[in-house]
Amino acid sequence: MSKMSKKKVVIGMSGGVDSSVAAWMLKEQGYEVVGLFMKNWEDDDDSEYCSTRQDWIDAASVADVIGVDIEAVNFAAEYKDRVFADFLREYQAGRTPNPDVLCNAEIKFKAFLDHAMHLGADLIATGHYARVRQNGTQFELLKALDHTKDQSYFLHRLNQAQLSKTLFPLGEIPKTEVRKIAEKLGLPNAAKKDSTGICFIGERPFREFLNRYLSYKPGPMKTPDGKVVGEHVGLSFYTLGQRKGIGVGGMKAYKNEDGSSDAWYVARKDIANNTLYIVQGHDHPWLLSSTLRADQASWIAGTPPAPRALSAKTRYRQADVACTVTPDGEANFSLQFEQAQWAVTPGQSAVLYDGDVCLGGGIIAGSDFSA
Numbered sequence: 487m488s489k490m491s492k493k494k495v496v497i498g499m500s501g502g503v504d505s506s507v508a509a510w511m512l513k514e515q516g517y518e519v520v521g522l523f524m525k526n527w528e529d530d531d532d533s534e535y536c537s538t539r540q541d542w543i544d545a546a547s548v549a550d551v552i553g554v555d556i557e558a559v560n561f562a563a564e565y566k567d568r569v570f571a572d573f574l575r576e577y578q579a580g581r582t583p584n585p586d587v588l589c590n591a592e593i594k595f596k597a598f599l600d601h602a603m604h605l606g607a608d609l610i611a612t613g614h615y616a617r618v619r620q621n622g623t624q625f626e627l628l629k630a631l632d633h634t635k636d637q638s639y640f641l642h643r644l645n646q647a648q649l650s651k652t653l654f655p656l657g658e659i660p661k662t663e664v665r666k667i668a669e670k671l672g673l674p675n676a677a678k679k680d681s682t683g684i685c686f687i688g689e690r691p692f693r694e695f696l697n698r699y700l701s702y703k704p705g706p707m708k709t710p711d712g713k714v715v716g717e718h719v720g721l722s723f724y725t726l727g728q729r730k731g732i733g734v735g736g737m738k739a740y741k742n743e744d745g746s747s748d749a750w751y752v753a754r755k756d757i758a759n760n761t762l763y764i765v766q767g768h769d770h771p772w773l774l775s776s777t778l779r780a781d782q783a784s785w786i787a788g789t790p791p792a793p794r795a796l797s798a799k800t801r802y803r804q805a806d807v808a809c810t811v812t813p814d815g816e817a818n819f820s821l822q823f824e825q826a827q828w829a830v831t832p833g834q835s836a837v838l839y840d841g842d843v844c845l846g847g848g849i850i851a852g853s854d855f856s857a
């Protein structure tokens with residue numbers, strides 16, 4: 487690329503290894519690179535759990551080492567309005583949302599994209615593991631080549647306008663290689679741990695955090711035969727498939743022949759009757775669904791796929807499973823699985839794939855037990 491035609495890319499630099507190496511790669515490829523660090527959460531009295539300050543220091547020192555400009559921007563108000571408010575509404579309604587999905591659609595690829603365009607960017611970039619491919623006039627979202635790190639699940643709500651402006655420099659290289667590059671370059675964060683979990687919760691105790699924001703109403707905890715076996719503290723505080731923290735430790739459990747007993751799992755929330763159902767045994771039929779319904783669908787191509795055999799993930803870090811999709815208008819669809827799926831959880835995303843191509847997805851509204 488000649489100096490005259492250098493394209494300007496604004497890359498989200500989080501202070502983590504991935505976006506640091508991605509920024510370096512773009513510079514190597516001849517782009518004019520500017521880093522942008524976002525602050526999406528105002529520190530509260532729990533600053534012990536908040537790594538924002540350190541992350542900014544890391545991002546700024548990496549920018550210095552690789553020789554790119556960096557600036558910071560505060561999207562805490564946008565995050566609270568567009569992501570956190572929805573997160574609380576979903577929990578209050580008894581579902582288990584995935585705020586990282588909404589954060590991508592509303593903050594990283596909307597507020598951030600708008601801001602980058604104001605800075606004169608031609609393109610934006612992040613350190614996500616995914617790929618964008620142009621196919622005629624269409625932009626496709628593909629899984630990363632390193633399937634073990636693929637993050638397309640979280641990016642499935644991106645649209646054509648967003649994808650047409652986006653670069654994912656790490657889409658074709660394995661994570662192990664990214665760490666090696668960081669070490670070779672002597673980046674100050676080369677050994678930094680990967681971030682885990684929901685960004686604004688970080689390492690803090692989850693139930694305590696939710697407690698501050700949600701009203702909750704205790705109610706009965708029952709087994710499928712309708713027997714009351716305890717009391718739950720509020721439906722919002724449980725998720726389907728949850729095993730720990732149900733509080734039935736002392737309860738008489740059905741014993742196996744060898745005297746052992748199977749663990750208890752949260753299997754169903756009856757919102758109307760404020761009742762939590764728990765079952766014994768990982769493979770209890772109440773934990774298995776052969777169909778699901780999803781709403782708030784978002785399609786990468788802009789329109790729903792024709793009814794057909796595809797594959798899907800109903801949670802991140804799950805192998806793709808064979809299914810048939812049946813769209814119902816633009817915003818709803820149902821999936822029929824070839825094999826029943828475990829703990830299909832309302833609020834999580836159901837994301838559809840045709841091989842490596844991510845077609846989009848929706849929010850799981852409900853599922854049907856296989857038995």
Ligand SMILES: Nc1ncnc2c1ncn2[C@@H]1O[C@H](COP(=O)(O)OP(=O)(O)OP(=O)(O)O)[C@@H](O)[C@H]1O
Binds near residue numbers: 612
């Ligand atoms: N605070 C932030 N400021 C700017 N960009 C961010 C920020 N947080 C995340 N991003 C961008 O979103 C990408 C994916 O975020 P995620 O939280 O999944 O990071 P990650 O896989 O741990 O990557 P990294 O090692 O870069 O933190 C990052 O690589 C980065 O480009």
